[in-house]
Structures are given as structure tokens and as C-alpha cells.
Amino acid sequence: MNIRGIIPALVVVGVIFAIWTAAVIPMNAHLTADQAQRDGLVMTPEAPRDRQDFTGLTLAIKNPAIIPLTYTLTRPRLPSPHQVAIEMYETIFTKAPTSRRSLVYHGWVTLSATLLGFVIGTTLGVLLAVGIVYNRTMDKSVMPWAITSQTIPILALAPMIIVMLGAIGIQGLLPKSIISAYLSFFPVVVGMVKGLRSPDGMQLDLLRTYSANANQGFWKLRLPASMPYLFASLKIGISAALVGAIVGELPTGARAGFGARMLVGDQYGQPMVTWAALFGAAITAALLVAILSWIERRTLTRMGMGATA
Amino acid sequence: MNSTSVISAKNLNLTFETNDGPVHALKDVSLDIKKGEFVSFIGPSGCGKTTFLRCIAGLETPTSGDISVNGMTPDEARKARAYGYVFQAAGLYPWRTIGGNISLPLEIMGFSKAEQRERVNRVMDLVDLGGFEKRFPWQLSGGMQQRASIARALAFDADILLMDEPFGALDEIVRDHLNEQLLKLWARTEKTIAFVTHSIPEAVYLSTKIVVMSPRPGRITDVIDSPLPKDRPLDIRDSAEFIEISHRVRDGLRAGHVDD
Numbered sequence: 001m002n003i004r005g006i007i008p009a010l011v012v013v014g015v016i017f018a019i020w021t022a023a024v025i026p027m028n029a030h031l032t033a034d035q036a037q038r039d040g041l042v043m044t045p046e047a048p049r050d051r052q053d054f055t056g057l058t059l060a061i062k063n064p065a066i067i068p069l070t071y072t073l074t075r076p077r078l079p080s081p082h083q084v085a086i087e088m089y090e091t092i093f094t095k096a097p098t099s100r101r102s103l104v105y106h107g108w109v110t111l112s113a114t115l116l117g118f119v120i121g122t123t124l125g126v127l128l129a130v131g132i133v134y135n136r137t138m139d140k141s142v143m144p145w146a147i148t149s150q151t152i153p154i155l156a157l158a159p160m161i162i163v164m165l166g167a168i169g170i171q172g173l174l175p176k177s178i179i180s181a182y183l184s185f186f187p188v189v190v191g192m193v194k195g196l197r198s199p200d201g202m203q204l205d206l207l208r209t210y211s212a213n214a215n216q217g218f219w220k221l222r223l224p225a226s227m228p229y230l231f232a233s234l235k236i237g238i239s240a241a242l243v244g245a246i247v248g249e250l251p252t253g254a255r256a257g258f259g260a261r262m263l264v265g266d267q268y269g270q271p272m273v274t275w276a277a278l279f280g281a282a283i284t285a286a287l288l289v290a291i292l293s294w295i296e297r298r299t300l301t302r303m304g305m306g307a308t309a
Numbered sequence: 310m311n312s313t314s315v316i317s318a319k320n321l322n323l324t325f326e327t328n329d330g331p332v333h334a335l336k337d338v339s340l341d342i343k344k345g346e347f348v349s350f351i352g353p354s355g356c357g358k359t360t361f362l363r364c365i366a367g368l369e370t371p372t373s374g375d376i377s378v379n380g381m382t383p384d385e386a387r388k389a390r391a392y393g394y395v396f397q398a399a400g401l402y403p404w405r406t407i408g409g410n411i412s413l414p415l416e417i418m419g420f421s422k423a424e425q426r427e428r429v430n431r432v433m434d435l436v437d438l439g440g441f442e443k444r445f446p447w448q449l450s451g452g453m454q455q456r457a458s459i460a461r462a463l464a465f466d467a468d469i470l471l472m473d474e475p476f477g478a479l480d481e482i483v484r485d486h487l488n489e490q491l492l493k494l495w496a497r498t499e500k501t502i503a504f505v506t507h508s509i510p511e512a513v514y515l516s517t518k519i520v521v522m523s524p525r526p527g528r529i530t531d532v533i534d535s536p537l538p539k540d541r542p543l544d545i546r547d548s549a550e551f552i553e554i555s556h557r558v559r560d561g562l563r564a565g566h567v568d569d
Binding site: 202203205206207208209210211212216220221224225227303304305 | 388393394398400405406416446
């Protein structure tokens with residue numbers, strides 16, 4: 001990517017961080033005022049109950065002394081960017097990756113479930129798409145079910161899958177992977193069906209003039225023609241798979257993974273832990289998509305479609 | 310059937326059932342094409358010229374009538390690799406190199422790797438594309454792409470070349486050039502060519518026989534045997550004979566439009 005492409009992206013990130021930084025003051029004003037009063041500072045108004053009548057912003061204006069303090073609370077309502085950065089630095093770089101306090105450890109737990117689920121989902125999606133394109137009955141029957149499957153809230157379904165699989169003795173990686181697969185197969189089905197059907201009548205007629213069989217039509221025309229569509233779907237699929245793995249960790253009291261960290265941070269009043277896990281998940285998703293984009297560019301360039309794709 | 314006829318159609322009818330009722334795409338079409346002829350089909354849209362070509366190729370099935378190709382049904386002829394088909398667009402696979410595109414039919418028909426290479430080289434020279442084997446289609450101009458698609462149709466040595474407006478999407482200068490090359494190719498390979506076109510000069514310049522067709526129902530209104538010599542420089546188009554044939558084609562096309 002060239003510099004001109006990066007600048008707009010940096011501007012957007014900068015604006016988001018500016019809004020975040022500004023929001024820390026009103027969001028934490030009440031907590032900070034309470035703490036400052038306990039530490040001996042004089043607050044206006046003095047009674048904590050009276051302060052509830054003011055918005056965070058008004059309170060901060062009335063007590064400018066607390067403004068810098070809103071950024072250093074140990075248990076803030078909204079952590080400041082630098083607090084999250086410190087938490088991430090400590091849990092990523094200063095802890096052994098095998099430690100339960102390491103974000104790398106938790107990230108790997110989620111990532112391994114994501115990757116297994118992504119592989120299952122993609123395989124299933126491609127097979128279903130081939131079936132839909134080549135079999136009239138599957139064309140009529142599978143697509144409505146695939147669409148219906150995505151209308152069920154995954155948050156409602158995830159605990160059921162985990163509990164039911166647990167009842168028959170399947171625990172650990174696989175139940176989470178199944179939820180990942182459940183979310184990631186759908187974009188692959190949709191993209192591959194479109195891709196396998198992308199050759200036009202003329203290209204199909206050409207193969208007929210060679211008396212090509214269905215097998216040759218698939219391997220020589222339909223499959224290569226579907227590659228750009230497949231990659232577009234894979235990029236959606238892998239982010240969906242990551243979300244699936246995290247959702248799979250949330251309802252079951254999982255002890256490891258990004259989902260577990262988010263829950264722990266929430267339950268034990270450690271917002272920095274939650275936010276670090278959130279950012280960890282976002283960075284992981286971005287890296288996964290970036291890797292797929294790189295493979296996509298290389299593959300399509302090697303296939304001679306780099307100029308158009 | 311005449312013994313030298315490679316394509317023979319008798320009282321061919323083809324009706325498409327559409328939502329607006331039946332469309333008579335071909336009505337009582339009878340035509341003999343002899344070995345080594347260059348036959349052009351010319352007429353307005355809907356006159357059935359492409360449909361007739363597709364019937365020869367076995368891509369459409371006539372409703373009634375007889376059609377034979379090399380003495381076989383079109384389906385049998387296709388399986389016997391009797392013809393190569395060139396479409397209006399080059400339709401090269403973007404993920405294959407030019408060489409890879411030309412060897413596509415060879416792969417499907419099961420030629421050995423060595424034979425594929427040998428044939429690809431030979432037909433690429435035939436269409437003056439030598440040296441472009443490793444390029445991808447997007448690196449070639451439209452005219453070169455269409456030449457590659459002709460090479461692809463020639464690669465498996467079919468006797469008949471069916472061409473459906475192959476130069477329709479190209480500009481006039483490129484088209485003139487390709488017409489000239491096509492005539493040379495035809496002289497060298499002695500193939501039988503059936504060529505669909507919209508252009509009167511193209512039809513007259515290329516053909517030994519011009520078939521004029523009319524729409525609603527699609528039918529043949531005139532068959533003109535060209536008196537032009539086989540060796541045709543581009544400037545033959547200024548000769549009196551050429552202009553005379555062009556007039557006759559134009560009159561035939563106009564007559565077909567009377568009922569509009």
C-alpha cells in the first residue's frame with residue numbers, strides 16, 4: 001500500500017482516538033470525584049449524591065482539578081488509550097506465552113478454535129456450493145436452510161451447542177470450532193455459488209463444442225473462474241469464525257481465550273483486561289484478513305488475474 | 310447429398326417457445342456447403358444466421374428437417390472433432406496464458422503433453438502470434454486475443470471452421486487486417502469456413518458464397534456465388550465486380566425488409 005492510501009486510514013484512526021481520549025473525562029468524572037474527595041480534595045458540590053444530578057462533563061468543568069485524574073483511575077468506567085496500551089504491553093510482552101496471565105496464551109486458545117472452525121466451515125461451504133450448482137434438488141433445498149441458519153442469534157445457539165456436545169463428552173476446542181464453522185460456512189457458500197456460476201453461456205458453449213464432460217467443466221472452467229469470489233468470501237468467513245470462537249467462550253465460563261478474558265474483566269471490575277482482550281481480538285482479525293489478502297494477491301497474480309482483481 | 314458437400318441442410322425448421330409465443334428462428338432452410346468453400350451468412354438481427362451456425366455445431370437442435378456434417382449428425386460430428394468454433398468474443402480464460410488457452414481443447418481431448426506443445430506452436434505461428442505463448446490475455450490487444458481464439462479453434466485440426474461474427478467487436482482497421490490474414494489462413498489450410506457477419510464488405514471480400522438471410526421467420530432469401538478470384542488483395546474492394554456483388558447483397562437484404 002502506498003503512502004496516499006495510508007493517510008486517510010491514519011486520519012480515521014486519529015479521530016477515533018481523539019474522541020476516545022475526550023470521552024474518558026466525562027465518563028470517569030463521577031468516579032474520579034469520589035476518589036479525589038476520599039484523598040482530601042474539596043469537590044463541588046460536596047455531597048456525592050448531589051453530584052449525581054450533574055453530567056460528567058458539567059462536573060469536570062466545575063472541578064477542573066479532577067480532569068487529569070480521570071486518566072489514571074485503577075478501575076475506570078472507560079479506560080484511557082494509554083492504560084489499555086500498558087495492559088496490552090504487559091500481558092503480551094512481559095508474561096511468558098504459556099502463562100494464564102499472558103494475552104498471547106489466551107489469543108492462541110481462541111485462534112486455534114478459529115482456524116479449525118474456519119477450515120471446517122470453508123470445506124463445508126465449498127462442498128455445499130458444488131452441490132447447489134450441480135444438483136437441482138440441492139439448489140432448491142439447501143440455500144433456504146443456509147439462509148435460515150444465519151437468522152438464528154448465535155448468542156442463543158452457542159450455549160446449546162456447547163452444553164449438548166458437552167453432554168456427549170465433546171469438550172475443549174471442537175465445540176467452539178463448530179460455532180466458528182457455523183458462522184463462516186455461509187459467506188463461502190454464497191460466494192462460491194456465485195463464482196461457480198460466473199462463466200457465461202459462451203464459455204460453457206465453447207466447452208460443449210469440445211464435447212467436454214462435467215468433470216472437465218468443473219476443474220478447467222468453473223473452479224478457476226470462482227477463485228476471486230472464493231477469496232472475497234474467505235476474508236468475511238475468517239472474521240466471522242473469530243467472532244464465533246469468542247462467542248463460544250462467553251456463555252460457558254471458559255477459562256481461557258479472548259472471550260474468557262472479556263468476561264473475567266467484566267465480572268471482576270478490571271475494564272483494562274476486557275479492553276485489552278477486545279483489542280487483541282481486533283488485531284488478530286485484522287492480521288488474519290491481511291494474511292488472506294496477501295495470499296489472494298499472490299494467487300490471482302500467478303493466475304494472471306492480478307490486473308483485474 | 311452431394312458427395313463433395315461437407316455441410317448439408319434440408320428443409321431445416323427451428324422454433325423457439327418463448328413467453329410471447331413461438332419464434333420461428335429458421336424456416337425451410339436448405340443449403341449445401343462444399344469442401345473448401347468460404348461461406349458467409351449475412352442478414353439483420355433475428356434472421357437466424359447464428360442459429361443456423363449453432364445447428365451445424367449441434368448447440369441447437371432443429372425442430373424438423375435434416376442436417377448433416379461430414380455425413381454425420383451434428384452431435385456425432387462434434388464428437389469426431391469435425392469443427393472448430395470461434396465466438397464473437399475471444400472468450401480466453403484470463404487465468405491461462407495464451408499458450409494455455411490454445412491447449413485447452415487439446416487437454417480436454419486427451420492429446421499428449423508433447424503433442425500439445427507441438428500443436429500450440431504450430432497454430433500460434435499460423436495466426437502470427439509466435440512468441441506470445443507465455444503472455445496472459447489481458448496483455449494482448451483485442452485483435453490479438455481474437456487471433457488466439459482462432460488458433461484455439463484450429464489446434465485440433467478440424468476440417469470445418471465455424472465463425473460467429475468473430476471480428477464484430479473490433480475496429481475497422483484491425484478488422485481489415487484480420488480479414489486479410491483469415492483469407493491467407495484459409496488458402497493455406499484449405500478448411501471449409503462458415504462465417505456469420507453483419508458487414509457487407511466483409512462478406513463480399515471473404516466469401517466464395519454469400520448467403521443472404523431475412524428475419525421473421527428466419528430464412529434464406531438469396532445465395533450468391535462470388536466470381537471474385539481466390540487471391541484477393543484489399544484493394545479488390547474498389548473493383549467493379551466487388552461493387553456489383555455488394556449491390557446484389559444490399560438488394561437482397563432490403564427485399565427481406567419489405568414486410569417490416
